[in-house]
Amino acid sequence: MKNEDLILVTGSTGFLGERLVRELLATHPQATLALLIRNRPGLTGLQRAERFVPAADLHRVQVYAGDVTQPLCGLDASAYQQLTEQATRVIHSAATVRFDHTLEEARAINVEGTRRILDFAVASPNLRSFTYVGTAYVAGERTGLIREDELNVGQNFRNTYEQTKSEAEALVRSYLQKIPGIILRPSIIVGDSRTGVTSSFKMMYWPLKIYARRLWRTVPGYPDSVLDIVPVDFVARAVAYLAFDPTAIGSTVHLCAGPRSSATIAQIAARAAEYFHVAPPRYVSPKLFFALLRPLLFLALWGRKRRVLRDGRAYRDYFTMRMQFDTTHAERLLVPAGITAPPVLDYLDRLFHYCVASEWGRKTISPE
Secondary structure (H helix, E strand, O other), rough: OOOOEEEEEEEEHHHHHHHHHHHHHOOOOEEEEEEEEOOHHHHHHHHHHHHHOOHHHHHEEEEOOOOOOOOOOOOOHHHHHHHHOOOOOOOOOOOOOOOOHHHHHHHHHOOHHHHHHHHHHOOOOOOOEEEEEEEHHHHHHEEEOOOOOOOOOOOOEEEEEHHHHHHHHHHHHOOEEEOOOOEEEEOEEEEOOOOOOOOOOOOOOOHHHHEEEEEEEEEEEOOOEOOOEEEEEHHHHHHHHHOOHHHOOOOEEEEEOOOOOOOOHHHHHHHHHHOOOOOOOEEOOOOHHHHHHHHHHHHHHHHHHHHHHHHHHHHHHOOOEEEEEEOOHHHHHHHOOOOOOOHHHHHHHHHHHHHHHOOHHHOOOOOO
């Protein structure tokens, strides 16, 4: 690495983004980071950055108030030109991960935002690498083993998030003849594998919480469905490493647990039942549940259990997945560097412990 590395990072205020910034600062000590952060009412981009950038490293961080959904990424022309001239690497992780956006809303962020960052990269004369952080769930409703070099094979999508991330990845691929790029596809990102610490209690955490609190134990899914989760420390370390690996240029890499390290719904539920001292879950056919049982229960139940039925719709398809993610290329690139996704069952209890200690995110717990 050369001393003049300036890394533009988008999405730095997200769950993965905050951890990635700290990883980049720690593993590339001579690099400077340029963070594109939106101002919020009463809170500037710099103030937002100060919440997660270590104080000792603030002098290595430049904050630009911007937004990938705006022309020139929300920057004025002079700032945009200066940044394109100075940037040597771009890591694009900004995205909406909401499942309930309309297609138009999701495209404005995930596709058009990516297009603006790609155009920025094309205009950067000193660019050494463009790293796009996508998702393994561009596979949509496919089944079987999903390979890293595959994208669109006629699959349907569960939501606008998956669809627009697939469209964004296709866009990135179309630019790879113009820029040195790499596409990274993490699966479901959870807390730190060593401490359990997380700032995001979405995805796996929501159904886990209602189960642990004995609010619900009926699972409309299949016990042998695979839940591919990866800890944030693994993903951040892999992104920070691959962004500087010239042998990764032009490739697509699954940052997933994969067939060897993932776990089934039944395995995770059994561990949760033991940890939280609750009865084992009951599995029912998802078709039967959503066609017949859910409408009846929605009429019969009130209060918290009715809210569970309402809010759980966003997660229903993830209990029925019949696919796994091939990690052959990821292992070829990462294993020599000592970077591997730990088996899910090896750190699951640490995730549970942090959920309890933090009261499911209501309390701030020191990671050390």
